[in-house]
Amino acid sequence: MTVAEELAVTAPRVRRPRLLRWIPMGVIALYVLVAVFGPVFVDYDPVATPLADRLLPPGSATSSGTALLGTDALGRDVFAQVVYGARTSITIAVLTVSVAALVGLTVGIVAGYTGGLVDAFLSRSVDVLLAFPGIVLAIVVAGLFDRSLAVVVLALALTGWIAFARLTRGSALSLRERDWVAAARVMGVSWRRIMTRHILPFVAGPVVALATIEFGLVVLSEAGLSFLGIGLPPSTVSWGKTIAGGRDYLATAWWISTFPGIALALLVVSVGLLGDQFNALFRGRGRAGAANTRRG
Amino acid sequence: MPHRRTTRHRLAAVAAVLPIAGLAVGCSTTSGGDGDSSAFTVASPYAVQSLDPYGSAGAAIGTQLADQAIFNRLVKADANGQLGPDLAESWTPDADATTWTFTLRQGVKFSDGSAFDAADVVSSFERFTGGKNPNAGSFTGITATAAADGTVAFDAPAPDPALPGKLTLFFVTASETPAEFPAKPVGTGPFTVANFTPGEVLEMTPNASHFDGAPKLERLVFRQIPEISSRMTALANNEIQATWGVPDDQVAGLSGNADVHVETVASTSVYTMWFNSGRESLADAAVRKALWQAVDFGTIISSLYPQTGQLSDSVLAPAVFGHAPQPPVAYDPDAAKKALEEAGFDFSKPLEIQFSGAEYRQFVEAVAADLNKVGVKAEPAEKESAVFLEDLLGMKWDINFQSLSTPSFDAATNLGRLYPCSAKRTGYCNPELDELLTKAGSTADTAERETLYAQASQIIWDDAVGMYPMQVKIAYAWRSNVQGLAASPTYLPDFSKVTLS
Numbered sequence: 001m002t003v004a005e006e007l008a009v010t011a012p013r014v015r016r017p018r019l020l021r022w023i024p025m026g027v028i029a030l031y032v033l034v035a036v037f038g039p040v041f042v043d044y045d046p047v048a049t050p051l052a053d054r055l056l057p058p059g060s061a062t063s064s065g066t067a068l069l070g071t072d073a074l075g076r077d078v079f080a081q082v083v084y085g086a087r088t089s090i091t092i093a094v095l096t097v098s099v100a101a102l103v104g105l106t107v108g109i110v111a112g113y114t115g116g117l118v119d120a121f122l123s124r125s126v127d128v129l130l131a132f133p134g135i136v137l138a139i140v141v142a143g144l145f146d147r148s149l150a151v152v153v154l155a156l157a158l159t160g161w162i163a164f165a166r167l168t169r170g171s172a173l174s175l176r177e178r179d180w181v182a183a184a185r186v187m188g189v190s191w192r193r194i195m196t197r198h199i200l201p202f203v204a205g206p207v208v209a210l211a212t213i214e215f216g217l218v219v220l221s222e223a224g225l226s227f228l229g230i231g232l233p234p235s236t237v238s239w240g241k242t243i244a245g246g247r248d249y250l251a252t253a254w255w256i257s258t259f260p261g262i263a264l265a266l267l268v269v270s271v272g273l274l275g276d277q278f279n280a281l282f283r284g285r286g287r288a289g290a291a292n293t294r295r296g
Numbered sequence: 297m298p299h300r301r302t303t304r305h306r307l308a309a310v311a312a313v314l315p316i317a318g319l320a321v322g323c324s325t326t327s328g329g330d331g332d333s334s335a336f337t338v339a340s341p342y343a344v345q346s347l348d349p350y351g352s353a354g355a356a357i358g359t360q361l362a363d364q365a366i367f368n369r370l371v372k373a374d375a376n377g378q379l380g381p382d383l384a385e386s387w388t389p390d391a392d393a394t395t396w397t398f399t400l401r402q403g404v405k406f407s408d409g410s411a412f413d414a415a416d417v418v419s420s421f422e423r424f425t426g427g428k429n430p431n432a433g434s435f436t437g438i439t440a441t442a443a444a445d446g447t448v449a450f451d452a453p454a455p456d457p458a459l460p461g462k463l464t465l466f467f468v469t470a471s472e473t474p475a476e477f478p479a480k481p482v483g484t485g486p487f488t489v490a491n492f493t494p495g496e497v498l499e500m501t502p503n504a505s506h507f508d509g510a511p512k513l514e515r516l517v518f519r520q521i522p523e524i525s526s527r528m529t530a531l532a533n534n535e536i537q538a539t540w541g542v543p544d545d546q547v548a549g550l551s552g553n554a555d556v557h558v559e560t561v562a563s564t565s566v567y568t569m570w571f572n573s574g575r576e577s578l579a580d581a582a583v584r585k586a587l588w589q590a591v592d593f594g595t596i597i598s599s600l601y602p603q604t605g606q607l608s609d610s611v612l613a614p615a616v617f618g619h620a621p622q623p624p625v626a627y628d629p630d631a632a633k634k635a636l637e638e639a640g641f642d643f644s645k646p647l648e649i650q651f652s653g654a655e656y657r658q659f660v661e662a663v664a665a666d667l668n669k670v671g672v673k674a675e676p677a678e679k680e681s682a683v684f685l686e687d688l689l690g691m692k693w694d695i696n697f698q699s700l701s702t703p704s705f706d707a708a709t710n711l712g713r714l715y716p717c718s719a720k721r722t723g724y725c726n727p728e729l730d731e732l733l734t735k736a737g738s739t740a741d742t743a744e745r746e747t748l749y750a751q752a753s754q755i756i757w758d759d760a761v762g763m764y765p766m767q768v769k770i771a772y773a774w775r776s777n778v779q780g781l782a783a784s785p786t787y788l789p790d791f792s793k794v795t796l797s
Contacts, residue, residue: 047664047665049658051599051600052595054599055545073545073658074665229654247523251525252545
């Protein structure tokens with residue numbers, strides 16, 4: 001095989017992944033669009049129970065229109081639950097990841113840059129929290145308080161920040177030995193300014209990659225909590241709750257659990273793939289196509 | 297290894313598998329299960345956590361079901377609530393029903409060969425009333441004494457006409473039973489314990505020396521299968537031969553299966569939704585009645601419980617002594633809204649409907665939906681059972697949902713226990729009702745008791761101390777090769793006469 005032939009064979013292979021790379025991004029964009037605008041177009045009352053329409057298969061006519069994805073055991077539209085569930089999942093994930101990233105970033109940078117006793121204290125605290133299984137702690141916290149969205153965010157953020165703290169601490173540890181940081185210190189730049197101006201920008205990349213991965217995990221954990229019946233109030237629609245509600249009907253009304261299950265799986269997988277791409281991108285120090293060249 | 301996975305991985309697995317599982321179950325065919333033909337395996341909806349009839353779990357249905365197979369009672373009730381002999385052959389009250397004398401069956405032996413006598417009854421009763429079984433509260437001040445002629449006399453501090461009915465909750469064990477309740481207790485019942493893992497499985501073999509003849513079954517196994525869909529699959533695959541408490545939506549799926557026989561029986565349970573009359577907003581009977589009127593229970597029951605539900609006509613189930621039919625509360629949302637407005641009801645304040653148990657979720661959500669239609673902010677609040685009980689007894693609720701049963705088949709248990717002012721259970725207090733209940737609880741005359749309980753029921757119903765929407769039927773399902781199994785109204789089927797063909 002000549003070099004030219006080899007190039008001819010491999011060239012499209014390089015191109016195809018580039019196109020495929022947009023798929024996760026596209027899927028996530030679609031979910032965000034649905035979460036933001038879906039409820040404007042799809043009407044749904046989580047409290048109402050149109051019992052005459054219960055357990056209708058996908059495509060059936062109901063008293064209020066057509067149930068595209070069927071209805072659940074209380075006659076509520078599954079399609080509307082998937083749409084409203086997207087809003088719940090994404091809202092909770094965005095809030096949780098924001099809180100976790102903010103706390104984790106602060107703790108991590110302070111620990112990494114300051115070093116010494118402060119670092120020792122913060123790092124050991126992180127280690128202690130790391131020993132707790134995240135979802136168990138979330139169940140305990142969510143179970144202690146009355147059901148609300150804020151409690152779920154709090155419960156999930158409680159362990160979510162740890163990964164951010166560890167990541168930023170590591171980066172900050174090595175960054176503070178860099179020449180430009182040393183130079184800034186010598187010039188008498190305040191430590192607050194060094195942290196925000198000379199360290200934070202270099203931590204941002206990996207943090208974005210981690211945030212994406214955490215996003216997927218939070219969506220799953222929220223669905224898990226709702227599946228167990230903990231956390232969200234009954235008036236809030238959630239995929240986990242809809243999936244749980246269809247458990248007893250897997251043999252007779254498969255659509256109740258199946259469609260929110262697919263919606264959940266697709267989002268989590270897409271977010272995971274996007275996270276991988278970010279990860280590869282930032283490890284390759286921002287070179288375009290780094291992900292592909294690495295896998296070689 | 298599934299149990300080595302981390303929690304997050306497990307969640308990921310759940311999320312990934314759910315849609316696939318849905319499809320797989322949707323198009324799976326049932327295949328034959330293991331053919332252990334000698335064992336009769338059943339799955340009760342209630343777990344057997346303990347065998348101790350005197351412990352804190354003694355009143356649980358799971359414990360009672362196991363105890364019924366291992367031990368005997370003095371008297372037992374049939375499907376219609378008629379009391380019949382068990383270890384006692386006959387019983388008679390004195391003139392004012394303060395002392396009841398029970399004549400015991402002769403020649404009864406425990407499974408270890410020792411003889412049963414009046415001393416066993418007395419020591420068991422002392423252990424029962426001194427123990428942690430919640431039912432012991434119905435026997436305060438009552439003492440048992442063995443007479444020389446082998447009879448047992450129960451002395452109550454006040455006339456207690458309902459005593460034989462209440463004794464259906466009392467199991468007799470050998471007086472030699474150690475203080476630490478044994479894992480394989482000795483009893484007079486039709487079966488003896490071979491193997492017991494609390495909450496999972498209880499295996500029993502026939503008691504050859506049982507007074508009513510040894511059961512024909514070679515082995516009786518109680519298996520705990522909490523997930524209803526798994527239980528249905530197990531029944532279809534002949535892994536279990538009988539189960540009960542089957543929800544309506546599953547009954548429909550079973551009726552197409554020629555190998556499975558489905559039967560429903562009226563239970564003693566009534567869906568009871570108390571209003572907390574101690575709350576200012578619910579103190580007015582007109583408000584409570586209007587809220588009741590606002591819910592379309594007819595439609596809810598015919599949609600959710602087409603086979604196991606029926607509009608209730610009283611506070612108590614028809615099989616219970618003291619049941620008196622009341623005029624139905626008609627669904628009329630407009631009249632309800634008007635009545636609420638006239639009574640000055642505060643529509644802005646949310647009303648929590650507390651309940652415990654996923655099986656009631658749909659019902660409670662449907663009730664809340666109807667209340668929301670008239671503008672009442674009703675919110676279902678599902679509680680973990682221990683928290684639910686604590687809140688219930690602490691009166692920390694607006695509306696409380698329970699499926700209230702009357703296992704003694706006597707109005708004394710429920711009306712007499714729950715509705716006097718001193719009981720402090722509903723926030724409702726009515727001296728007139730108190731007087732009726734006190735009188736009914738201390739009268740020996742059956743006809744008079746019936747009248748008094750009918751009057752009490754009418755007050756409770758008319759003042760809407762709660763909503764009493766539904767009488768519950770229990771759906772039993774068993775494989776067609778099972779003979780001699782009778783559906784029990786108290787979730788306690790008797791397996792001593794069952795045969796497999």
